Amino acid sequence: MGTSLLENLNVRxxxxxxxxxxxxxxxxxxxxxxxxxxxYFTPHYRVILYDLVCAGSVNPDFFDFxxxxxxxxxxxxxxxxxxxxxxxxxxxxxxxxxxxxGILASIRRPELFSKLILVGAxxxxxxxxxxxxxxxxxxxxxxxxxxxxxxxxxxxxxxPLAVGADVPTAVREFSRTLFNMRPDISLFVSRMIxxxxxxxxxxxxxxxxxxxxTARDVSVPASVATYLKDHLGGRNTVEMLETEGHLPHLSAxxxxxxxxxxxxxx
Numbered sequence: 001m002g003t004s005l006l007e008n009l010n011v012r013x014x015x016x017x018x019x020x021x022x023x024x025x026x027x028x029x030x031x032x033x034x035x036x037x038x039x040y041f042t043p044h045y046r047v048i049l050y051d052l053v054c055a056g057s058v059n060p061d062f063f064d065f066x067x068x069x070x071x072x073x074x075x076x077x078x079x080x081x082x083x084x085x086x087x088x089x090x091x092x093x094x095x096x097x098x099x100x101x102g103i104l105a106s107i108r109r110p111e112l113f114s115k116l117i118l119v120g121a122x123x124x125x126x127x128x129x130x131x132x133x134x135x136x137x138x139x140x141x142x143x144x145x146x147x148x149x150x151x152x153x154x155x156x157x158x159x160p161l162a163v164g165a166d167v168p169t170a171v172r173e174f175s176r177t178l179f180n181m182r183p184d185i186s187l188f189v190s191r192m193i194x195x196x197x198x199x200x201x202x203x204x205x206x207x208x209x210x211x212x213x214t215a216r217d218v219s220v221p222a223s224v225a226t227y228l229k230d231h232l233g234g235r236n237t238v239e240m241l242e243t244e245g246h247l248p249h250l251s252a253x254x255x256x257x258x259x260x261x262x263x264x265x266x
């Protein structure tokens with residue numbers, strides 16, 4: 001690891017505030033997804049941004065298919081970055097898979113995190129008995145087949161669905177970062193995410209969490225936000241966003257920034 005990890009994951013620090021804020025992007029994007037949000041926070045925070053190892057902005061040769069088989073390796077990366085920057089306390093905003101990475105990191109090192117803001121988070125995407133994750137196994141297999149047979153066609157179909165709201169610039173931006181990913185890495189990471197089940201560890205989280213949920217998210221039903229609120233171990237709140245889709249920081253950045261500022265101040 002060492003400095004090479006910080007370089008490979010394009011770690012950067014913006015702003016000069018006393019408090020530290022980490023912005024961690026989700027699957028299919030990279031840290032550029034926060035660009036419209038960032039100016040609202042740099043006057044007040046030292047903001048740490050980085051790219052997940054699977055992001056298209058990272059050299060694909062650095063992706064180790066043997067290492068990144070579970071989210072634990074991503075947690076290792078996050079904690080290494082925080083230690084390298086001598087962070088002893090931070091607020092953490094994680095989108096989608098990075099919300100779950102933040103949850104696991106806070107279980108390992110609760111003293112590091114003052115608050116977790118979980119955007120479009122899901123501990124399990126697959127339906128299971130009385131749990132509604134949003135997807136049946138057969139549906140997911142069809143998604144994997146589509147990704148494998150024609151990645152370009154899959155991106156062109158998936159990006160507008162994921163963005164949800166009628167914001168063409170957001171669809172173009174999400175498509176760009178999805179296309180930047182190497183298709184085999186994209187498929188590998190998708191399989192890992194959809195096969196994850198973190199419901200069993202939620203009660204171990206003692207850090208206060210604020211769960212952001214949009215009105216309609218094709219990836220995460222609203223019932224999942226309620227499930228997280230009820231099963232996470234700390235003090236938890238749900239913040240409903242008056243917009244649609246899985247990427248509110250792309251499709252409604254001003255709204256997202258206002259909600260984030262409010263959640264961070266509480």
